[in-house]
Amino acid sequence: MAINILISDPLSEDGIYPLRQEQELDLNIVSNTGLAPEELKAIIKDFDVLLVRSQTKVTREIIEAADNLKLIGRAGVGVDNIDLEAATEKGIIVVNAPDGNTNSAAEHTTAMIMALARHIPHAYQSLMEGRWDRKKFVGVELKNKTLGVVGFGRIGQEVAHRAKGNRMNVIAYDPFLTAEKAEKAGVDYGSVEDVAKVADFITVHTPLLDSTRHMINENIFNIMKDGVRIINCARGGIIDEEALYAAIESGKVAGAALDVMEEEPFVGNKLLDLPQVIATPHLGASTIEAQESVAVDVSNDILSYFKHGTVLNPVNMPSVPKDMVAKVEPFFELGDKIGKLVSHLTDEPINEVNIYYSGDLANFDVRPLTNNTVKGILTRNLGNHVNNVNARYLADRNDIKINEHKSTRAKAFLNSITVELVTNNTTHKVKGTLLAGLGARIVQIDDYNVDINPEGHILFIKHTDKPGAIGLVGTLLADQNINIATMQVGRAIEGGDAIMVLSVDHVVEYVDFLKQQKNIFEVKAITL
Numbered sequence: 001m002a003i004n005i006l007i008s009d010p011l012s013e014d015g016i017y018p019l020r021q022e023q024e025l026d027l028n029i030v031s032n033t034g035l036a037p038e039e040l041k042a043i044i045k046d047f048d049v050l051l052v053r054s055q056t057k058v059t060r061e062i063i064e065a066a067d068n069l070k071l072i073g074r075a076g077v078g079v080d081n082i083d084l085e086a087a088t089e090k091g092i093i094v095v096n097a098p099d100g101n102t103n104s105a106a107e108h109t110t111a112m113i114m115a116l117a118r119h120i121p122h123a124y125q126s127l128m129e130g131r132w133d134r135k136k137f138v139g140v141e142l143k144n145k146t147l148g149v150v151g152f153g154r155i156g157q158e159v160a161h162r163a164k165g166n167r168m169n170v171i172a173y174d175p176f177l178t179a180e181k182a183e184k185a186g187v188d189y190g191s192v193e194d195v196a197k198v199a200d201f202i203t204v205h206t207p208l209l210d211s212t213r214h215m216i217n218e219n220i221f222n223i224m225k226d227g228v229r230i231i232n233c234a235r236g237g238i239i240d241e242e243a244l245y246a247a248i249e250s251g252k253v254a255g256a257a258l259d260v261m262e263e264e265p266f267v268g269n270k271l272l273d274l275p276q277v278i279a280t281p282h283l284g285a286s287t288i289e290a291q292e293s294v295a296v297d298v299s300n301d302i303l304s305y306f307k308h309g310t311v312l313n314p315v316n317m318p319s320v321p322k323d324m325v326a327k328v329e330p331f332f333e334l335g336d337k338i339g340k341l342v343s344h345l346t347d348e349p350i351n352e353v354n355i356y357y358s359g360d361l362a363n364f365d366v367r368p369l370t371n372n373t374v375k376g377i378l379t380r381n382l383g384n385h386v387n388n389v390n391a392r393y394l395a396d397r398n399d400i401k402i403n404e405h406k407s408t409r410a411k412a413f414l415n416s417i418t419v420e421l422v423t424n425n426t427t428h429k430v431k432g433t434l435l436a437g438l439g440a441r442i443v444q445i446d447d448y449n450v451d452i453n454p455e456g457h458i459l460f461i462k463h464t465d466k467p468g469a470i471g472l473v474g475t476l477l478a479d480q481n482i483n484i485a486t487m488q489v490g491r492a493i494e495g496g497d498a499i500m501v502l503s504v505d506h507v508v509e510y511v512d513f514l515k516q517q518k519n520i521f522e523v524k525a526i527t528l
């Protein structure tokens, strides 16, 4: 039977050559770009494969109408235009091409930095309008300036490398960046605040996640150097556009170069009215080479999937050997939740993860379970494209060592999973189990015994065991109209360090009001 492939964004014809010349499979390739959402929804049921770039919004509605869809191929990196949850729910594999456009995006960022420093777009426009204005366009040199790189993944590292070629100093921030990695790359490193304080140019290269949305905000602009220049060739939304506008108007920011914005297409965005802003219409990956490379990568994954059932760049593919599904599957969710929870206990780069399986769970091949647990740990900083197929690879890429330990001796619980995160300065652990009739339970956090249902919104608070601390938290949350569903407290010794774990009815976006209290020294809002 023919495999129907719909290409709904412009793709490189050379890049889809592997599909065009395929002999073994019967492929029917339809190119139909620029479809309105309703048009796509109306025809998607006829297709087995949908091939997109960033323009087509593959929403839940589209996916729900896609009765025959088996694979969505994203010819590029960012999958924020695809509803991954809906695709996973429907059993549709999403593949992307994470490496193919790294170089082009890094080169575009470098071009933006230079254009910003030397006013190239404005000088060109002025010349085209018949003026010979040399005084107006005095720029700044890059040499000896400091470039701040926020997000030191594939593109961030390539941009840093090029900046060093321009004799810039580079300081980077990435939750996975260790001293050793920074030294190897020849860059300084610090927190996002450290970067903000010292950089003359700041470029962002993170994915757009809940944790990165508006991470460059008013507070961060306030601590930047006067005259700083900002570059975003990653994703709109990482920088708070209102805050950027205000920072440009106040003179804090001397210029901004934007390839992406929160709403695209961004024709008419008020930032474009500011003479300090230069912009391109999301062109980071728009080179002949990158487009060919990303299209070849997804084309090969499509062929591989239909021929062998395997893909190289899965974004959401679940993979559990059939024979172990029934026995181990209930532990998958537990591992994922333990991973997510423990990842919030430290903001330091993780060097090592130890996963301890005890009880008869240790008799099974737990590698897929480990992958799922590692996925839970990495999701906090790498986002939803981490899955149980690529989790180990991503851990490896971030120099995180994963160790599995098994013991068939059951202690207090019939079966348990304990995950320990080791950083340069700390070790944190979370233990969980499945209780008959009750389901998943977290039974230990660091040295504290607890009994928590790992579901929904959780507030994790470290405090000093003093009278009134618990009441104070209750009152402060009530002031914010936050309802506490359950609460657990634990302490090692009377008057010493203690923890509170609260499950609350709604997501808690701001925790600063709790952090400011005497005797409270750590607050984390976690959604499991």
Ligand SMILES: NC(=O)c1ccc[n+]([C@@H]2O[C@H](COP(=O)([O-])OP(=O)(O)OC[C@H]3O[C@@H](n4cnc5c(N)ncnc54)[C@H](O)[C@@H]3O)[C@@H](O)[C@H]2O)c1
Binding pocket: 077, 078, 079, 098, 101, 102, 105, 150, 151, 152, 153, 154, 155, 156, 173, 174, 175, 176, 205, 206, 207, 208, 211, 212, 215, 233, 234, 235, 259, 260, 282, 283, 284, 285, 286, 380, 381, 382
């Ligand atoms: N403009 C374009 O056309 C274009 C082209 C390619 C990629 N992109 C975008 O560029 C971005 C980077 O792509 P990549 O291939 O380098 O991805 P990557 O996954 O290799 O790197 C992203 C890095 O961001 C880090 N990160 C996550 N949360 C962070 C946080 N809170 N603070 C600091 N760092 C954090 C991750 O640890 C990771 O190292 C993505 O948003 C991608 O969609 C844009």
Ligand SMILES: O=C(O)[C@H](O)COP(=O)(O)O
Binding pocket: 053, 054, 055, 075, 076, 077, 078, 079, 101, 282, 283, 284, 285, 286
């Ligand atoms: O995430 C990406 O790969 C880039 O944003 C490129 O998007 P594009 O394929 O629409 O150019």
